Amino acid sequence: MKDFIFYFKIGWSHIMSQDATDHLFFIAVLAIIYSFANWKKVLVLVTAFTIGHAITLFMSVIDLIRVNTEIVEFLIPCTILVTAVMNLFLQKKQETSHAIQYPIALGFGLIHGLGYANYIRMMLSADQQMVWGLFSFNIGLEAGQIVVVGLVLLTVWVSSKIHANAHLRWVSFVSVFVLLFALKLAIERFPF
Numbered sequence: 001m002k003d004f005i006f007y008f009k010i011g012w013s014h015i016m017s018q019d020a021t022d023h024l025f026f027i028a029v030l031a032i033i034y035s036f037a038n039w040k041k042v043l044v045l046v047t048a049f050t051i052g053h054a055i056t057l058f059m060s061v062i063d064l065i066r067v068n069t070e071i072v073e074f075l076i077p078c079t080i081l082v083t084a085v086m087n088l089f090l091q092k093k094q095e096t097s098h099a100i101q102y103p104i105a106l107g108f109g110l111i112h113g114l115g116y117a118n119y120i121r122m123m124l125s126a127d128q129q130m131v132w133g134l135f136s137f138n139i140g141l142e143a144g145q146i147v148v149v150g151l152v153l154l155t156v157w158v159s160s161k162i163h164a165n166a167h168l169r170w171v172s173f174v175s176v177f178v179l180l181f182a183l184k185l186a187i188e189r190f191p192f
Helices: 002-016 018-031 036-061 069-096 098-125 130-162 166-188
Strands: none
Touching (some): 002 018, 002 130, 018 036, 018 069, 018 098, 018 166, 036 098, 036 130, 069 098, 098 130, 130 166
């Protein structure tokens, strides 16, 4: 149980620390397009992201995949940028956009997992309980993401009670804000 708590905390802090701004913004922009009534769809979407993240972490820990860190660190803000742009184009077509969002979240999870791969590889490669450690880490990550999604959906719900068009405004505001943040990060991390 001690190992579970240790790796759970690492997964939790992977999204809840000050160094995780890009991850927080990605989850926020992923969830902002949904209303509180769609909370199950959002959880499936976030879980698809976590599954992608877990796949590349596992492949990295068993040394099946290694990718240039600079390229991955550039691709992460690109995934955030694409998600924000998708929100701006799909905000009024929320119900019809699910089919494309799930595979995109899974694919983007693969990229984000590569960003943390080197760190987790070093930590888990010496651990005899690698699978348990990865499982615990991903449960912690998922728990943190659920808290972020809950806060986003709660904000949307409260603001919608105050003003009828508040949700569309939140989608636009958050998406543009995160888009600009991601663009700045992508420029800073441009590897070529």
